[in-house]
Amino acid sequence: RQDNTADGRKENVRRSGAAGNISIKQTGKRRDIMEDCIFCKIIKGEIPSNKVFENEYVYAFRDIAPCAPVHVLVVPKKHISSAMQLTQKDDALLGKIFEAVNEVARICGVDKSGYRVVTNVGRDAGQSVLHLHFHVLGGRPFMNDMSTPNAGCEEH
Ligand code: AMP
Ligand code: ZN
8 A cells, every 4th residue: 555654755665563563664865864763763672672572563662861750752663754744644652652651651650650651743843763763751749841852951
């Protein structure tokens, strides 16, 4: 099948299930972006990471510069640049991502105390890695801090 990419080109995508791909074949500029993408490299094991959880659709690992005692990044294995590129066809994948978020919270022991889930989109939000990811933050209160997790980084 063919899907439209974020920049309007066609890409050939082989899907293995309703929630997205484990086997994805992409062409042209899109492939170059993925080959340069640090999170795609982490998923492939080409860059080391501190893994917390993994399944067919999602990879979760500790943030290298944590803003809280628990700071895990939950990342779809499919390369999607940001939440802005999500469409209805990703609804099953989003369900898988949030199942993984909640599993990560249980693994890290913050499911009872609570946690914050953040995704940054674009420059003003401070998105620094252009591969969709959800920060799972916990182990400290965030009550009066609605800013991005990075804003609290200096103190933690
Ligand atoms: P954002 O600023 O929302 O795009 O988040 C990107 C996050 O990725 C930041 O919190 C970084 O600390 C984190 N990060 C960047 N490189 C790595 C890496 N190699 N391993 C783990 N986390 C990373
Ligand atoms: Zn990527």
